[in-house]
Amino acid sequence: MIVIDSVLAMQQFGREHKGQIALVPTMGYLHDGHASLMVEAKKRAPIVVASIFVNPTQFGVNEDLDSYPRDLERDKRIAAGAGVDVIFAPKASDMYPAGYQSWVNVEGLTDHLCGASRPGHFRGVTTVVAKLFNVVAPKVALFGKKDFQQLAVIRRMVTDLNMDLEVVGMPIVREADGLAMSSRNARLSVEERVKALCLSRSLAAARLLFESGETRVERLKAAALAVIEAEPAARIDYLEFRDQDSLEPLAAADKRTLLALAVRLGEVRLIDNCILGEA
Ligand code: AMP
16 A cells, blocks of 8 residues: 555556556545445455545535544554555645635535535635545545535536546444444544434434334434433434435435534534435
């Protein structure tokens, strides 16, 4: 495995290996969720490039850019173990040099959910992902459904801007107790780590009620909210039932309905989601 930290060197590598690269974009502090994307990437292309870049432009002013966990040496070990061939770890000053002025913006889909609670977030995400696609020139890129809206927004961008690559969405990887894996879990205190289970339990409560035949969103939402509200330390950013394609609100749920939530525990904001009809 090699580590490339210069944008120009990465671009040259991408050019030389055109058609052979699967890209897994990450912000590092890798866990088994990231590793699952890397393992699948290796099945889809001979060369796996994992980018590790805590992208400053997708963080709001009062968000956790400075406290986001970072450990490149640890990441190298995990990436090598997951079959990564190249780590691309650019500096922010190389990705956004002085005079930088260009942005990619997906409209509509980004009005909802995390787009509403984190203004400017998706503009940063789509811009950096478009840049990574231009630099690495992958034939396929893999993203987790943990960030369901991000995946939808990136698919929209790739379609709308005629980007020549395949986008693959991968299932959410969870800890044994149900907590969705996230780099931000490392920032939870021991007490908060226990309380964080309210997210996956909330999804489970809604799904159970749906499986019993309830389709009224009002009722399903009440069941999901009750689980979070029983945890006084948890502050709800949003908890919404949405059409999984448009992300628009719904009155009645079906098997394809997305339940997405964002919850704060202390300083840490966690997200999770499920499709009601999927296990
Ligand atoms: P991040 O480093 O958090 O930006 O995530 C990088 C990629 O890994 C994104 O496509 C995420 O959706 C994906 N990812 C993060 N956590 C998980 C998880 N628990 N299961 C599956 N994919 C994940």
